[in-house]
Amino acid sequence: MAKLFFRYAAMNAGKSTALLQVAHNYEERGHRVRLFTAEVDDRYGRGMITSRLGPQRPAEEFNGATDFRALLTVDAGLACVLIDEAQFLTSAQVWALHELAHVHDLPSICYGLRTDFRGELFPGSAALLGLADELDEMKTICECGRKATMNMRIDARNQKVTEGAQIEIGDNARYRAVCGRCFRLA
Template identity: 80%
Template structure:
């Protein structure tokens, strides 16, 4: 039976690279996948899953209106659904992916952040933590060498930002993956 998976980590842990590898593995064996990424994330152009290592590929975008059940109804024969930036899924979308895995036998593998720059759960991540049949924490390290578990937003002077909108798209110039101690000391 298929499962709903949540593979989460702080920024820069290789989540997109892992997603691209899973897609390649399915396709190399003759299976079709559907890859989605958040419409709000336009760091590398809209509708691209891009690894900092270089590999990238086009993906379908999802937003709050995306109905995964309907998309799957219109495209039978999909072996796996892969979602990058899964923290931006809505609660209803996570429930839909859970249903797809359990009633249609199509695995849904979601990659994303667990928490925002304040250490608070994203709605999509909270629902994935509640519903995922299998969760895997991917690892990356803080500048100090410890395991990074937090995402720290920084300003132009590299100082920690503690207020603002939950979602502000940015890469290494805007965020740092840090351990809990460095998060607290900043």
């Protein structure tokens, strides 16, 4: 029986690397997968899933209007759907992925952040936390050595930012993965 998976972590935990490895494993065994990434994330070029370790590959882009049900129910022979930056999914899209797993026997493995720079859930993450059949926390560490669970936005002076739009695409120059203590004391 297929499942909906949510593999979440703070930044720099290896989510994209893990997704690329899962895709490789399926394909090495002769199975076909479809990869998606958020249209809004253009850090490494449009339509690319890129690991900070270097590996990358093209992926289909999704945005709030993407209809996974329409795209994937007609795709016979598909073994798995892999979604990077899943925090940018809408609640309706997560419900569609849930239906694909349970009605159409198509597993969906979603990788993304749980919370934003204020510690608030992204809409896609909230829906995935509620609907996913399996939740897997991937781990990374804070500069202090504790487990990092928060994504802290920083400014050009390396100071914590506490206000602004929920979505602001950035990398290590704009965000740091930190533990709850460092998040609170920053």
